[in-house]
Amino acid sequence: MLRSTVVFSAMTFLSRIAGYARDSLQAYVFGTSAAVSAFVVAYRIPNYLRRIFAEGSFSSAFVPVLSELKQKGDDEALRDVLDHVAGALLAAVIVVTALGMLLAPWIARLFLLFADAGDDGIVAITADMLRITFPYLVFISMTALAGGVLNTFRHFGVPALTPVLHNIAIIAAMLVLPRFLDMPEKALAWGVLAAGVLQMLVLWPTLARLGVRPRFRFNFGHEGVRRVRTLMLPTIFSSSVAQVNLLVGTMFASMLVVEAQAWLYYSDRLTELPLGLFGVAVGTVILPQLSRHFAGADEAGYSRSLDWGLRVVLLLGLPAALGLALLAVPLTAALFGRGEFTAEDTRMVGYALTAMSLGIPTFMLSKVLLPAFYARQDTRKPMRAAVITVAVNVALTVAFVLPLDYLDVRAAHVGIAAATALAGVVNAALLWRYLRRDGIYRPEPGWTPWLTRIAAGLAAMAAVVIPFECWVRTTQGPWMTLPDLWRVAWVLLIIAAGAGAYGAVLLALGLRPRHLRH
Incomplete structure (x- = not known):
């Protein structure tokens, strides 16, 4: 598991380097303009749906089922389930994408609910960008399906490397497209769509080399589809708590100064660095391992694997959080402080990053604790924890942001970041408590x-x-x-x-x- 985690982290590190180049270019060219804030909303909504239909809820339900069939050595049943799940997933994301494009103006208004009446232009720009970014969901879902299959077969490198293509596509779009568009910032939205297409085209053929490229079969009553659907529905909330909390923050940020969306976006991008390098890496590697232990009724091995994951993420997550908190402003200045990105932008992103960094260790712990439930095909307890966590996040956001906004504090967006971080602490604490209470996890000496x-x-x-x-x-x-x-x-x-x-x-x-x- 250590070797697989190192491979995944190395590939993710390359992706983060490309991601920094993308964000740095975006900050230099577009700064924190109103159109950039519109893009943040238009990108965040299909990105949240990606967590449901791609590497989040779907993978959490799909990988344990596939791992169980692989453990039993039933290749024919594995291919049959894969064919039918692929067909059901494709049909579902096409329908959701079509609805998203059709209802884009109403979706934009919902997530900009608290925006001033004079901000109707931002709502219209967001709706236009949503129509461009929504089809990304189809392509990235197929990419995630391929990635889940490869992870089940212990191939972690290529799926972890494909996000590099995502960032390269957006960089290319920013460099080439603005001169051809009525609004230069729309190049960001077109880049997201191109990124989804490119990742699918690169990753999908790798399944053929393993002999498991799915043939799309559309039978929603198939037993494998029903199993995945039954496991997936409760995980929609639980596996994407952080994204749900970001969406809540997006809605509340719409009542603040127009730059608040962009300030929170850049602080979130910096917190994603340790989360992706370490938390997601360990969580991705540990899920197939825990699923095999569960399928083999190896309770001791199951607990030991989970214990290993918790130790590793704390060893890496705590110094990452402390470093980001202590160096929030210097890091922001060094990475983004040029071009249209002003000194005030640097300070405001730094404040939000300091608040958000408090939750980094617990965000990472949740990435390891959630697979402990999903490997056992237990989705009810994570769902319960997710509901409580989102309720806490909403309550804290209201408690922090409304007084700051009433006092006309320009840095009121820091309250959103602090609420998200504290909600992450609650989520990890609940998941750990459930595992200990049920005797699933027994800490090693x-x-x-x-x-x-x-x-x-x-x-x-x-x-x-x-x-x-x-x-x-x-x-x-x-x-x-x-x-x-x-x-x-x-x-x-x-x-x-x-x-x-x-x-x-x-x-x-x-x-x-x-x-x-x-």
Whole structure:
């Protein structure tokens, strides 16, 4: 599992590098304009549906069923289920896409519910972009189907690499299309659609080499389709809690200054870096493993695999969260602070990033805890946790944002980020409690020294990063006044120093590579 996680993380890292290039170019060319905020909404809605019909709810239900059939060695039944599930998924996403394009103006108004009456132009732009981005759902769902099959067969590298194509397609669209469009920002929406097509064309042929490329069969009453549907419906909420909370935040951000959507978007993109590199990687690798343990009635192996996943994400997630919190403004300045992206944008994104970083470790824990339920084909408890989490998020968002908005605080969007982070803490705590209460997860010995090492490493990291950052700011000047190259160089030096201090303390306290192996 460690080897597969490293492969997945390495491919994801390449994707994040391409993603940074995409976001940096977007910030430089378009800044945080009203049209960019419209794109954020138009991208977030089909992106949420992607979590349902692609790698989120669908994969969580599909992979355990496919893993069970593979474990039994019934190749004919596996291909039959794959053919019928592929047909049902294609039919469903085509219908949803058609409805989304038809109802685009009403969907845009719903998610911009609190926008001022004078913002009707933004609603119209969002609707136009929705009609472009919605077909992306069809292509990315087929891509995710192929990725789920490949993960079941322990091929993690190619599915993890395809998001690089997503970012490359949007970059190409930003460079080529604006001169041909009535509104240059619409190039972002066309880039998203092209990205979905490109990923499917690259990933789909790999199934043929394994001999499992599906033939689309449309029988919604097929037993395999019914099993996946039964498992999938309760996971729609539970496997995409973070996306649901982002959609809630999107609605509330519409009542704030028009740049708030873009500020939250960029802070979310930075939190996605450790989440994708470590949380999603471990969660993706561990799901087929847990499914095999469950199919083989190996309860001890099941618990040990889960314990390994929890230790790894805490070892990596806690320093990532601390680093983002301590370096929120310097990172934002170094990555995006140029062109149309102003000093105020840097500060506002930095504030939101600091608040959002509080939830990073628990976001990552949820990525490992959820597969523990899905591998057992238990979807009710995650659903219960998701309902509570979203209710908490709405309550906290109202409690934080409304007073700030009433007081006309320009950084009121930070309340949305803080509510999302705290809701993530609640979600992870509930999932962990359910597993412990039912006796599914039994912690292995050694947790106290493990957490002690991490705490000591975090203290050393903070002791290096805080004075180093203060020294740079005092002697070299505010971050946004530094030349681009020096900003990046100083941030990289601070990160290296902090990571070195963290790693040195872990090694000094006895942590060795063998402790990371499962």
